[in-house]
Amino acid sequence: MYFEKIADVVRSHLSLDESIQITPETSLKDMKIDSLDVIEIIMKIEDCFEIEIPDEKLNEFRNLGDIAEYIKSVKESL
DSSP: OOHHHHHHHHHHTTTTTTTSOTTOOEEEEEEEEOOOHHHHHHHHHHHHHOOOOOOOHTTTOOOOHHHHHEEEEEEEEO
8 A cells, every 4th residue: 555655656756657667676776866856756755645754764765665664654653
């Protein structure tokens, strides 16, 4: 559930076709996007899930699956 929404945000922001596979192991660095796009995607993810991801947490994420797990843990703790 969380990962699918994150993948939708990434696809929408980057105008990617549905045929392009995004998996939990996909990292934003792998996608060869610039730092501004990364910031904008993170902001959209925060808006989508109505949470704030601390800057120090961002450095811990290796891939989109890590972001999904973090969001799941935050949402379940509310």
